[in-house]
Amino acid sequence: MVVPLIVLVVIGRVDLAVYATFGGMTALFGRSEPYRLRARSVSVAAVGMLGSIAFGLVMAALGAPLALLTLGLMLLIVVGVLLISTMGLFPGTPLFFVFAYTVCAQVPTEPDQVLPRLLVGLAGAGFAWLVTMSGWLLRRAAPERSAPMFKQLPRQPRVNLVAYRDGRVWLSIAQMLVGVVVAGGLAILVGIGHPYWAVVSVVAVLPPPGARHSTSRAFHRIFGTAAGVVLTALILLPGPPIWVLILTIAIGQFGAEILVGRHYGAALLFITPLALTVSHLGSPAPVSVLLVDRVVETALGGAVALVIVVVTRAGLARAARRREALPG
Template sequence: MVIPLTVLVVAGRVDWAVYATFGGMTALFGRSEPYRLRARSVSIAMLGMLGSIGFGLVMAALGAPLAALTLGLMLVIVLGVLLISTAGLFPGTPLFFVFAYTVCAQVPTDFDQVLPRLLVGVAGAAFAWLVTMSGWLLRRAAPDRGGSLFKPLPRQPTVNLAAYRDKLVWLSIGQMLVGVLVAGGLAVLVGIGHPYWAVVSVVAVLPPPGARHSTSRAFHRIFGTVAGVLVTALILLPGPPVWVLILTIAIGQFGAEILIGRHYGAALLFITPLALTVSHLGNPAPVSGLLVDRVVETALGGAVALVIVVATRAALARAAARRGGLPS
């Protein structure tokens, strides 16, 4: 994150920082995978991030109405879940694709700026790809004969070309589509200034395909987001210089990478400042309003997602009970 954003600051193009940042989120994928498999995972994730950025840019340039933006969001969710499930990517959520699309679609963009901004995203993603794969060179240069120098790489992602036929995949897609429509609709009706945050909160809270529908995990994610907003308030309210914002994005990315595979709620403590700072860079707005909107929309999106989690868990339990009660 730091190097591409520093280049943009020196070049006087802070307004392009949001695209470099989303491209750089490519580095969130492929952790703990052997490098021959990581190359595939990170490349697929990069295409997903760039596709989301490009789609959002086109929507922004067209000045797409809310209905079109909503249909675009639904398409990003469907394709994002299918892409992740087919390629076996981790994190197993389309959160970052949704985040890239929603923010890029909100930043005012002229048609002649679509390609330059997308190329900034490409440069950020390519740099992230190189950094993510650089460990291969380190391991080649310093063979770990004793097994103590480098950590093991146990994750073995597998490609599942039949993922589109998996009922759990479509259950996850259905949950997210219902959740974002309900949460986004309520946010628009209430008149909240940044309704897409409610949408992002839904996707952040709902479990990926095949994961347990746990209310405790949902609460962890909600509280992690709210705590992240409080941390962001301490950073943004004093009106820091751009270098502090870049450092915040870098630390947020680092914390997200370290924690996202261990405790998603704790990871949101870093993801939220990262997300809000990126949003603030891309489309500056009064910080107090941004933070209040984020808390309200987190509560709204989280509540909608929690209802969906509870309802789905109850439905799955009833279905299991019916199957268990059938005669053999």
């Protein structure tokens, strides 16, 4: 994450940092996978991230109205969940695709700027791919006796070409579609300045396909985001120089990658400063307004997602009791 951002600062194009950052989020995928499988996962993730950036750029260049942006978001969620479920990607949520689309669609963009900005995203994704796969070279070059020094790579992602037939996948899609429409609509009605944060919060809180519908997980994610906002305030309110913002993004990416598979609430302590700093670079706004909007919209999106989790869990429990009550 650091190298592309430093290059942009050196050439005086900090305005493009948001696209390099989203491309660099490719590195969040493929963790703990053998390199022959990781190459596939990271490549698919790069396609997903670049597709989301491109989709957002096109919407921005068209000056798409809210209705079209919403339809685009719903389409992205459907495609994102199906892509992740089919290719066995982890993290198993389209959160980062949604984040890239919503932010890129909000940054004013002229038609002739679409390709250069996408190429910056491509460069960020390409560099992230190389760094993510660099461990393969280290393992190949190391002598046999040093093998124990390398961590085990136990994750075995499986391609499931019939994931589109899985009811759990479509349940997850339905939850996210309902959640983003309700949360985004409420945020607009209330008049919050960054309604897409409510949408991102919904996707962050809702469980991926097949995961347990736990209210504790939802609270972990809500409180993790709120704590992340406080941490971001300590960083952004003093008005730090650009190198501090780059360092914040880099540390945020690192912490997210380390923790996202272990405790999503703790990972949000890093994801939130990463997200807010990227948003601030893409569309500079008064920091206090950005932070207040983030807290309010996190609470709004989290509440909507929590209601969906509770209702879904109750519905699944009723369905299970009915099946048990059937004779035979």
